[in-house]
Amino acid sequence: MIAVVGPTGSGKSDLAVSLALELNGEVINADSMQFYRGMDIGTAKITEAERRGVRHHLLDILDVTEEASVSEFQQQARALIADIHARGKRAILAGGSGLYVRAALDVLEFPGTDPAIRSRLEAELESGGPAPLRARLEAVDPVSAGRLGDARRIIRALEVRELTGRPFSSFMPTREYVQPAVQIGLDVDRELLRERLARRVHAMVDQGLLEEVRRLDAAGLRLGRTAPRALGYAQFLKVLDGEADAAQAAEDTIVATRQFARRQLTWFRADPRIRWLDWRDPGLVASAAALCRPGHPGPVILNHG
Template identity: 55%
Template sequence: MEPVIPIVAIVGPTAAGKTGLSLDLAERLGGEVVNTDAMQLYRGMDIGTAKLPVAERRGIPHHLLDLLTVRDPATVAEFQGWARTVIADLRAGGRPPVLVGGSALYTRAVLDRFEFPGTDPELRAKWEAELAVRGAAELHALLVERDPEAAARILPDNGRRIVRALEVIELTGRPFSATLPQREYVDPATVQIGVRIDRELLEQRIEQRVAEMFDAGLVDEVRRLLDEGLAEGRTASRAIGYQQVIAHLAGDLTLDEARERTVIATRQFARRQLAWWKDDPRITWIEHDAPDRVEQALAAVRSSLPE
């Protein structure tokens, strides 16, 4: 009987330490890393997405990085197909995939049963016109009335996802949240490892990370990407840090204001990430600084495999 190759996903809020654990596990398991961060799909978006430099990847192959230009849209449906293909190829070669990234919906779409509802061009056009006239905040308030669960998971300034949610509600007659991933793994040999960290410490680490990004040249990175079409990119231009620096370069924010708003937006994002995972009983949570965290994670992986 051939050995079962597990699918491992590292989850948790941004700046909690997921990247280090993913490298440790990939080394110990003989696996490879699969990115599940929507913004790390973009070439050139390195500093602001905390993309791990090649020299720091310990020679471990990384997949689904730098696939798109900043002008290209990214969709969950397309990503699901890419990721599941990579995972199947790795497992066929006996290499466990170790998924890591901050986009909870992307991770769930890959791991869980998730069928995407259809689309209606006329409905989409209608809601996009509403977005142009009324703005994202007003449409988000409407979504709160129609589907509070979905609204809680979508940022108030994410016009694209708000439009999609309202379109699906009108198209299907059901809440958009009803179309979100079900808590049922596509493959039973799947394990999620959560990195737990104290909230106060997490907020300090977020502030430190943002400061390091600005010091490392985030403004120059954004300036270069604007020359490559960042402002026209429907997905990339919404990335936290990038939209604040775009506003700074346009003269709408001072540098200090852009930095502070990036900290605030990142903290809000971390809280929304936790909302995705906090009630999922399938996740094995491990303290971020536990000296035996790798051994704990390996034990969780072993226990996930079918007898």
């Protein structure tokens, strides 16, 4: 199994395609926002031309009103990996949604859900705010209470505790692959990435991001739990509501995207199994392909100062 990871804007999709061409592979998307049909410009979804004939999986599989599920992704991704390998090809996971990558690669158990429990907890949040729920979580699962910040995740932790009798923290992933894997991380120059992300957002605006958001809004974007929070979409919905102009929405999107990239880097840096390669190295594809062949060398150590 091969995974190409790193922050948004670092070139994961391009490298995955190049590796697929080099190694007779197919690409599995692990960017949770690229699951959504119609969310193309704002997610920088790879185009048909950019795929260069390489087969891609798990793109455009959800309507914007549907909720992305990491447990469902795990089942779908692992079934695809088995199918791709059974056909004598290489499965290449590509994306920056860290938990989704871990779900495909690692030993990771997902507890079930209970809509009745979830609805009751959401009603409590609506009536009493997050403080009582956080206090309850601190009493039954202090580890999760210390890790989780937003109300939605606190509700999930309480739901799991009530449903299974186990603390949500007991379901945290371990760094143990379910099958042999190579993770390739794109090591970026942070200042150059900041500039690239700003240029990319402005290019999205020029390509019609506002019109895309308007079209998806008419298709029920706000009814979804996941899609309306996506970078760019949340900011440009405010333009439709008259709460911001396009220039302000673009600037807000740039700030949010840079913050997201920092969080991604923090997540992936914590995994010592990732082999880091310089995103601007002219020999990037050859170096990455070498890591994916039998007898590959050990981890590539770079100065991340």
